[in-house]
Structure formats: C-alpha cells, structure tokens
Amino acid sequence: MGQFRFLTGGESHGKGLVAIVEGMVADLSLEEVYINEELKRRQQGYGRGPRMKIEQDKAEILAGVRYGLTTGSPIGLFITNRDWQNWQEQLSISPIETEIEPVTCPRPGHADLAGVIKYGLKDIRPIMERASARETAARVAVGAVARRFLEELGIAVHSHTVAIGPHHWEREEAGLINWQKVEASPVRCAHVKLEKAMMAVIDEAKANGDTLGGIFEVIATGVPIGLGSHVSWDRRLDGKIAQAIMSINAVKGVEIGAGFNLADLKGSQGPDVIEPNPRSKVKDLPWRRVTNRAGGIEGGISNGEDILVRAAVKPIATLTSPLPSIDLGSGEVAKAHYERSDICVVPAAGVIAEAMLAIVLADACLEKFGGDNLKETLANCGNYLRNIS
Numbered sequence: 001m002g003q004f005r006f007l008t009g010g011e012s013h014g015k016g017l018v019a020i021v022e023g024m025v026a027d028l029s030l031e032e033v034y035i036n037e038e039l040k041r042r043q044q045g046y047g048r049g050p051r052m053k054i055e056q057d058k059a060e061i062l063a064g065v066r067y068g069l070t071t072g073s074p075i076g077l078f079i080t081n082r083d084w085q086n087w088q089e090q091l092s093i094s095p096i097e098t099e100i101e102p103v104t105c106p107r108p109g110h111a112d113l114a115g116v117i118k119y120g121l122k123d124i125r126p127i128m129e130r131a132s133a134r135e136t137a138a139r140v141a142v143g144a145v146a147r148r149f150l151e152e153l154g155i156a157v158h159s160h161t162v163a164i165g166p167h168h169w170e171r172e173e174a175g176l177i178n179w180q181k182v183e184a185s186p187v188r189c190a191h192v193k194l195e196k197a198m199m200a201v202i203d204e205a206k207a208n209g210d211t212l213g214g215i216f217e218v219i220a221t222g223v224p225i226g227l228g229s230h231v232s233w234d235r236r237l238d239g240k241i242a243q244a245i246m247s248i249n250a251v252k253g254v255e256i257g258a259g260f261n262l263a264d265l266k267g268s269q270g271p272d273v274i275e276p277n278p279r280s281k282v283k284d285l286p287w288r289r290v291t292n293r294a295g296g297i298e299g300g301i302s303n304g305e306d307i308l309v310r311a312a313v314k315p316i317a318t319l320t321s322p323l324p325s326i327d328l329g330s331g332e333v334a335k336a337h338y339e340r341s342d343i344c345v346v347p348a349a350g351v352i353a354e355a356m357l358a359i360v361l362a363d364a365c366l367e368k369f370g371g372d373n374l375k376e377t378l379a380n381c382g383n384y385l386r387n388i389s
C-alpha cells in the first residue's frame, strides 16, 4: 500500500477490533453511521451462522475526525466484540489462575496446523482467533472510509453473488445489474430464479450438515483512466486488486474481466476493440469500447471502463460433524475442533471484497491525484480529466 494504508488488530472473541487508517485527505465528511451501514451489510446474507445475531457491529471513531470531517491525521476505529463477555477468561490478556483447556485438534482447511507449528504454540486458540474472518469487520470499516472518499470522485463500488453451489450466472447473461434488487436479496443475487435456487441449496447443505462455496463479483464504476501503472510489477493495478481480494478469508481464485474464460479465446476475440465515440455518449471521450473483457484494466492501468473482479470462495471448512484430524498432544486420531460456523459466506465475502477494492482504488486515486485536502484532490482530478476529454 502507498498513500492510503491501514493495519488491523484484534481477535475473534477478544475485546474488539481496532484499525488505524493513514493517508486520508482532510475535510472529507465521515460519520459513524455511514461506517455502520457497511458493517451491517457485511453481517447479512442467507447461510450465516448464529454469531451474526449476537454481534450487530458498530464502529467507534476514536481519532482523526473532528466535527464530522477528517483532519488528515490517522483515523482510529474500534469495533466492540459483543461476545467478549463470554470469553474473558479464555482470552485474558493478563495471566490467570484457572486452567483453560487448550485446543489441540487442528481443523483442516484452516490456519490451525501450520499456524501453531509456525508460532511454536501448544494451544491452537490464538491462531483460530486471529485467522478468523471476524477480522474482516475491521477491513469493512476501513473500506467505508475509502468508499466515502471515492464517492467524492464519482466512483462507486458494488458486489453481487454470481454462483452458489452449482447455480451460476454468466456475465454475458447478467447485463446491467439492478443494485437495489441485490441489496434486497438475502443472497445478494438480482436474478430471482437463481436467488431461490441458491437459497434452496443452502437449506439443503444445512440439513445435511454441509457447507457451500461460490463466486461473487465486485464492480467499480466511474473509475478514471490512468490509475496504476505498467512501469513496474508492483505498480500494476490488477496485481494490487488481485492481492487485496485474494487476502479475504476463503477466497481461492480471483479473475479480472473475462479472466479464465480468456484462455479459451483466440487473439482476434479477446481484446476490447477501440472505436470512435459519437460525442453524444455518456463519457465525453473521443473513443469507446463495445466490450469490457479486460475488466477495466489494460497493462496494469485502469482504462476508464468499469472494473470487474470475480472471486471463487471455497466451502466453509467447519462442519457440524467435524472432519478427521489428529490430537497434536497425543498424536491420536481425533475429530477436528468444532466452533459454531456459517453455512455459506459468499454474499458477505462480496461485501468484504467491495471494501478491499475501495481501499485499493482510494490508494490509487491518492497516488494519481495527490492532495492533502479533499478540495485539492478534487481540483487535481478535475484538471486531469479536463485535459483528456
């Protein structure tokens, strides 16, 4: 990360999650209610576990905002874990007298085994606590700061579910997405028939004690041409986006634009040809693209089209009848540790991916347009856009 960066801290059942966000311009309006709306969106989704009912996340802004406007100083955010009261002994920060039974049976599909070995611990608990996707609540709060900034630049970020289990919505069929329908859908899918089918397979998986993965898509609109760069590997916007999305728990594949489908096309079919733009079109530029197979990025640089990112989410690895494992204490065959769990997290993962994409784009905009105050950034951006139209 460059201009706009953040760190999170906190355990799944600890006192709370903390984030420090640095590099945001001054004079951006930012309020807790705005962040909390995003946190609420992350907690929804058909197939989430009972924990979502306990949490109802709320972020507290601790620093970097005065009278509803950012000051340019680091922004401190805190989200309380409402379940903390039940975990105070297990996750006590000070040494305690009571003996707490360690977790010794690693769950396949989790950081448990590799983590406990890497950090030389006897108890898997600290690994489970930090590797948990609970941490993504903090990322969504940070993403809300980024999103607020992007709004000022006319950039919007949305997500929707395109597959759960075998039910899949191809990009070509999807066309323009109705985002209001997506927000109202329990699985974040605007295709009514598919939505019902997705909910039915989630019910079926739940009844069978199983879980499901799927695919979400994140779309950024209004992205100016020229974010990121072709000049060095670590400046490429596509590379930054792939890393940010792949860093989301349970994401196992990321594609930009037509992605893996491009492998099946010929060179004559792949690229989005450039043609003159009749000046009446929405974007007042002398060229236009009829297709967007590149997903809005060519050579690591945004090309002015919508940024399209899809990601594959694996089925949750915690099952009600736990998978085989071993007890690391005795070396004997054992069932993996069980902790209450979600059935399908694809809709929530999409919301988290919105936050991650917003963070990458906010950083790229700050790198391109600079500025320490929102007015300065907007003026720089305005000048740049005037010069290319």
Ligand SMILES: Cc1cc2nc3c(=O)[nH]c(=O)nc-3n(C[C@H](O)[C@H](O)[C@H](O)COP(=O)(O)O)c2cc1C
Binding pocket: 049, 109, 110, 111, 131, 132, 133, 136, 248, 249, 250, 251, 314, 316, 317, 318, 340, 341, 342, 345, 348, 349, 352
């Ligand atoms: C929103 C969200 C919620 C999740 N909830 C669970 C859960 O309840 N149980 C579980 O076993 N894994 C859950 N996961 C997935 C694990 O966090 C993830 O699979 C695990 O940390 C291992 O990381 P990896 O799959 O990226 O390798 C969730 C992921 C996300 C994005």
